[in-house]
Amino acid sequence: MISELLQESFIDLNLGDVTKFEAIDRLSVMLHTSGKVTDQVNFVKAVLEREKLGSTAIGAGIAIPHARANTVNEVSIAFARSGGGIDFNSVDGDPVHLIFLLAAPIESGSLYLKLLARISRLLRYQDLIEDLRKATTKEEVIKIIASKE
Numbered sequence: 001m002i003s004e005l006l007q008e009s010f011i012d013l014n015l016g017d018v019t020k021f022e023a024i025d026r027l028s029v030m031l032h033t034s035g036k037v038t039d040q041v042n043f044v045k046a047v048l049e050r051e052k053l054g055s056t057a058i059g060a061g062i063a064i065p066h067a068r069a070n071t072v073n074e075v076s077i078a079f080a081r082s083g084g085g086i087d088f089n090s091v092d093g094d095p096v097h098l099i100f101l102l103a104a105p106i107e108s109g110s111l112y113l114k115l116l117a118r119i120s121r122l123l124r125y126q127d128l129i130e131d132l133r134k135a136t137t138k139e140e141v142i143k144i145i146a147s148k149e
Contacts, residue, residue: 002077002118003146008138009034010078015099017084024048024065027078027101037103039071046071047101057090062123066102068112075104075111077119079141081132098123098132122148 010030015023024047025040032040046067050056057063063086078101085095100119104112122145123129131144 001149002115002122003142003149005075005077005115006079006142006145007034008142010076011138011141012078012080013135013138013141015080015082015086018082018086020051020086020088021048023080023082023086023096023099024051024101027065027080027099028103030078031072031076031101031103034076036074036076037069037072042071043067043069043103055089055091057088057096058120058123059090059092059094060123060129061085061090061094061097062129063088063090063096063099064102064116064119064123065099066104066112066116068104068106068108070106072103072105075102075108075115077102077115081135098129118149 031037037043046069050067056065080099088096135141
C-alpha cells in the first residue's frame with residue numbers, strides 16, 4: 001500500500017544539507033506539483049503545526065512528518081534521503097537521514113492513522129533502513145518498500 005502511494009516523482013534521493021523546514025517544504029512541493037496538494041504553503045503550515053506537538057523524528061535516523069489538511073486532495077506519501085542528516089529534534093538526538101512525508105485530506109481519519117502505523121512498523125526492519133540508505137534509484141526505493149509490505 002505504501003509502495004503504491006509512493007510514486008517516483010515523490011522521491012528525492014539527494015536532499016542535501018537542508019533544514020527541517022526546507023526538507024518538509026521540498027517534499028511538499030513534489031506533492032503539490034502532482035496536484036495531490038492544492039495549496040503547498042498551507043499544507044506546510046499544517047505539517048509544522050503538527051511538529052510543534054512533538055517531533056515526528058522517531059529515532060534511528062527516521063522522520064515521518066505528516067498532516068491532514070483541507071488542501072490535500074488524496075492521501076499521498078513522499079520520501080527523501082539526506083546523506084549528511086538533518087536536525088529534526090529527534091527523540092534520540094541523532095540527525096535524520098530518511099524522511100517519509102504523509103499528506104492526507106481532513107476526512108481521511110482512519111486511513112491516515114493506518115498508514116502512519118504501517119510506515120512505523122515497516123521502519124522497524126533494520127535491513128530495510130539500510131537498503132533505503134543505499135538505494136541508487138527511485139525505482140529501487142519503491143521495490144525495497146514493496147518487498148517488506
